[in-house]
Amino acid sequence: MRIFLGYVWFFLLIAFVITIAAFSVSAANDMFGENKGAVAAFMFAVVLFLSLACATVDLFRRKLTVERPVKKILDAAERIAAGDFSVRLHIDHPYERRTEYDLIMENLNEMAEELSRTEILRSDFVANVSHEFKTPLAVIRSYVAALKTETDEAERLRCIQAISDAAKRLTDLVSDVLKLDKLENGQMHAETTLFRLDEQVAQAVLGFEDKIEEKGLRLSCDFDEVTVRSAPELLEIVWNNLLSNAVKFTPAGGEITVTLRREGGRAAVCVADTGCGIPKEAGAHIFEKFYQADRSRAQEGNGLGLSLVKRAISRLGGEIGVESEPGKGSAFTVKIGGVQ
Secondary structure (H helix, E strand, O other), rough: HHHHHHHHHHHHHHHHHHHHHHHHHHHHHHOOOHHHHHHHHHHHHHHHHHHHHHHHHHHHHHHHHHHHHHHHHHHHHHHHHHOOOOOOOOOOOOOHHHHHHHHHHHHHHHHHHHHHHHHHHHHHHHHHHHHHHHHHHHHHHHHHHHHHHHOOOHHHHHHHHHHHHHHHHHHHHHHHHHHHHHHHOOOOOOOOOEHHHHHHHHHHHHOHHHHHHHOOOOEEEEOOOEEEEHHEEEEHHHHHHHHHHHHOOOOOEEEEEEEEEEOOOOOEEEEEOOOOOOOOOHHOOOOOOOOOOOOHHHOOOOOOOOHHHHHHHHHOOOOEEEEEEEEOOEEEEEEEOEEE
């Protein structure tokens, strides 16, 4: 509609100029009669005036409708390129009368807002990673210094074990950060293939058998025979992290239950435990990076496990839900498609 009105105004302007020119020809003939030189001079003056008037109108039109918004857009783009994501352009026209430049400014505002959010997340991520690195590094430095002067063999062995545990935590942190980065940027290999999901989950459970026995936990498994077409590498991340959390947060003598059910065209895997559970206020944050509901167990993880799980499930087009009650345990249920 806006483009149509522009054409109408342009048409009316041309019609007005032609009308003035025609009227001027008639007026010149009436004033100068057969004096063709005077008629030509008069018409030249009229054409010059009309051209100057049209050029002046077009100059102001371009200033208002082209140059001013383009300058605002260029200035904003330069500020964004320089790292200032607080830029917001004011749009003068109401929604129904917005021009293409207004739409560009609106998109530029949305881009600046998104970049601002991304920058905040990046800054928080860097700060969290730095903090997570400092703790094990401080442990390593402390115990290395102790080893230099310690003579008791048992104490030296304790220091060496503490250094080994801290080094492992650093290794796990680096590995998880790299996996998370690949998942968020779509770089992690996610080739789909046909495989037995029940066998994969069983293998994941067997990987934690020693830790389960060490803590004296009871283990209950019940699997339907399910074949899926999915990405096994991404699902391994899911099962390993869910099982690791179940073992970590379940006290000695507790129970871990793992089930696999076929639900039509989807498979549902549930990892439940009788551990400490998740406080209600923490439930909305458990899939955030570096978030740990139980800070007393911070030495046992880095807060990236559930973030990895969430992003892996999202890549597969699945969903994950959690039911938890403090003091009674948690149950994480993963549902994926591709069941054959």
